[in-house]
Amino acid sequence: MKSKPKADILQWVRKPAVIVVVVVIVAAGVLVRKILYYSADPIGEKDCPPLASAGDKATRITLPYDPSLTWEQKGGTINDSSCLDRTPVFGIVEVKSTSDVSRALAFARAHSLKISIAGVRHSQGGQAFAKNALVLDMRTFKTVSLDEKNKVLTAEGGATWHDIQKYLHPKFSVKAMQSTDIFTVGGSISVNAHGMDHQAGSVGDTLLSVTVMLPDGSVVRTTPGEDLFRHVVGGYGLFGIILSADVRVTDNVIYRSERQLIKTADFPTAWKDIEANKNIGLFYAHLSTAPGSLLDEGILYTYAKTDADPMLSPPLGEVSSVKLRRLTINLSKLGPIWMSLKWWMEKYVEPKIETCEISRTQALATGEGCLVARNEPMHDSVPYLKNNLKNDTDILHEYFIPRDRILSFVAGMKKIFTENGTNILNVSIRVVHKEDIALNYAPTDAFSVVLYINQTTDAAGNAKMKKVTGELIDLTHAEGGRFFLPYQLHYSPEQLRASYPAISQFFEAKKRYDPQELLTNTWYETYKGV
Ligand SMILES: Cc1cc2nc3c(=O)[nH]c(=O)nc-3n(C[C@H](O)[C@H](O)[C@H](O)COP(=O)(O)OP(=O)(O)OC[C@H]3O[C@@H](n4cnc5c(N)ncnc54)[C@H](O)[C@@H]3O)c2cc1C
Incomplete structure (x- = not known):
């Protein structure tokens, strides 16, 4: 041819x-x-190129590893959900029983090792682990039981809310937890977590008792009001290992879920109405992250009790459309058009999907309609937040703002985002109540402003995040608020002292309960000298 x-x-x-x-x-x-x-779904645990300090080599410790303990790892490193904080450790012990904890403590004491405690590792900044520590992995210590008559759940420290919800559904429900269900009971008590139930307050408020193993190996049950209790709740694992907790649970109910678009300026008035309506069981707000309406408008999400029978609700399902949700979030990192698209979808498309024009029976059958069991919105394991994106991670922030200062805080935050070109993925407002714990983030009733911010994983991305964090913390302080501690350690000792005036007493109490400083972590090692 x-x-x-x-x-x-x-x-x-x-x-x-x-x-x-x-x-x-x-x-x-x-x-x-x-x-x-x-x-794309994540392939394994995400890791980022180590930054200078996080990548320090472990000091070689040549000790025999106690063969009576189950070692998940001998040597090596551990990381948290930010992927930025790879920390060299002596080893990781799988905890299945109280006796595992007590043997690990004895081994550490005998060999002058330090102990750090790990739940599902969602506190960020590498703060939960100390360099070269023996890490207790609590995730396999997770038996739960229920006293139905008194509505009291007893959960071991490594049980997750996800498992607990499945155990309680359809008759009962968790009273207070984070807005997502992945976390362990021990990790949640240690930061005194809080979430969507604006009436319930924090996890600490729902505890009847906590059983801890103290650094000397003794086991103590502590109850609200006691000095040890006030330090274990929100104590960042520094006072004892939480073996189990007695937690008050509540009846599962069927809610009618509603959303309302508002101008942010109208938020304080809208909140007064929600607060007055005791029928509303869950509440949170999302503020716009679209450049054209940044923080100027928002959507209020409310869940009002109905008289439908919760026993008819279907089994709890896993969150749907994971890839689509992940795609929407990840595309929104690409710039203003995509960010606007994400907000537009939340504003106009999601309400269309969640139509209210279906019958109660249908709504219950799908679990996605406007009638939902209380356990449904709280049963979200956020798999869509995990990804394979290179040189990319997302960081959580949380600021507690006195309720009458919310609008001036939001105005200041908008200025900070705009000036820094912050890649902001989500802004939520939730409700917290006055707390009475040693390291208190809410000395008065407050709104909690929760931010999810994207960054690159290189030094430039970290420097940018540090700058924004510092400015947000200063703004929070100027408004009379406090910042939440489970996140990156991008703040100075002065900022910590200003936000937590009782920090010195907290560290003195730590020395009293743990004179050898057996239980430690990077947060404590960084700030104990303040
Ligand atoms: C995406 C995301 C969403 C979040 N949402 C919320 C939210 O809605 N509300 C909220 O309040 N917080 C929220 N947080 C913060 C979260 O509540 C804390 O980081 C919590 O500690 C995570 O629990 P964990 O099981 O991962 O604990 P880890 O991060 O593993 O540990 C946290 C701390 O608890 C200690 N600890 C863990 N287990 C025990 C134990 N058994 N005994 C003693 N100490 C222990 C650790 O040593 C460490 O100091 C969020 C964080 C992320 C990353």
């Missing part, structure tokens, strides 16, 4: 229709690759 002359081929290639087809095919290929990349 005769081959086509070269000139002929060029002419063919130059035809506009052909060029358009080729361009469309290439563009479609690029788009598909991007969609796959931004929606």
Whole structure:
């Protein structure tokens, strides 16, 4: 066969229709690759290139590893959900029983090792682990039982809310927990977590007692009001290992879920109405992250009690459309158009999907309608927040703002975001009540402003996040509020002291309960000298 002359081929290639087809095919290929990349499930635990301090080499410790303990890891490193904080450790022990904890403590004491405690490792900044520590992995210490008559759940420290909800559903429900269900009971008590139930307050408020193993190996049950209790709740694992807790639970109920678009300026008035309506069982707000309406408008999410029978609600399902949700979040990191698209979807598309025009029976059957069991909105393990994106991570922040200062705080926050070009993925407002614990983030009733911020994992990304964090903490202080401690350690000792005036007493109490400083972590090691 005769081959086509070269000139002929060029002419063919130059035809506009052909060029358009080729361009469309290439563009479609690029788009598909991007969609796959931004929606892909994570392959294993995400790790980032170590930053200077986090990547320090472990001091080599040559000790025999106690064969009576189950070692998940001998040596090596541990990381947290930010992926930025790889920390060298002596080893990680799988905890299945109280006696595992007591043997690990004895081994550490005998060999002058330090102990750090790990739940599902969602506190960020590497703060939960100390360099070269023996880490107790509590996730396998997770038996739960229920006293139905008195509505009291007893949960071991490593049980997650996810498992607990499955255990309680459909008759009962967790009273207070984070807004997502992945966390352990021990990790939640140690930060005194809080979430969507604006009437319940914090996890600490729902505890009848906590059983801890003290650094000397003794086991103590402590109850609200006691000095040890006030230090274990919100004590960041520094006073004892939480073996189990007696937690008050509540009846599961069926809610009608509603959303209302408001101007942020109207938020204080809208909140007064919600607060007055005792029928509303869950509440939170999202503020706009779209550049055109940044923090100026928001959506109020409310869940009002109905008289539908919760026993008819279907089994708890796992969260749906994971890839689509992940894609939407990850695309929103790409710039203003995508960020606007995400907010537009939340504003206009989601309400259409969640139509109220379905019958109660149908709503209950799908679990996605406007009628939902209390356990449903709280049963979200956020798998869509995990991804494979390179040089990319998302960081949580939380600021507690006295209720009458919320609008001036939001105005200040908008200025900070705009000036720093912050890649903000989500802004929520929730409700916390006055607390009475040693390291108290809420000395008065407050709103908690929760931020999810994207950053690159290189030094520049970290420096940018540190700057924004510092400015947000100063703003919070100026408004009479406090910042939440389970996140990155991007604050100075002065900022810590200003936010937590009782910090010195907290550290003195730590020395009283644990004179050898057996229980430690990077947060304590960084700030104990303040
Ligand atoms: C995406 C995301 C969403 C979040 N949402 C919320 C929210 O809605 N509300 C909220 O309040 N917080 C929220 N947080 C913060 C979260 O509540 C804390 O980070 C919590 O400690 C995580 O629990 P964990 O099981 O991962 O604990 P880890 O991070 O593993 O540990 C946290 C601390 O608890 C200590 N600890 C763990 N187990 C025990 C134990 N058995 N005994 C003694 N000490 C122990 C650790 O030593 C450490 O100091 C969120 C964090 C992220 C990353």
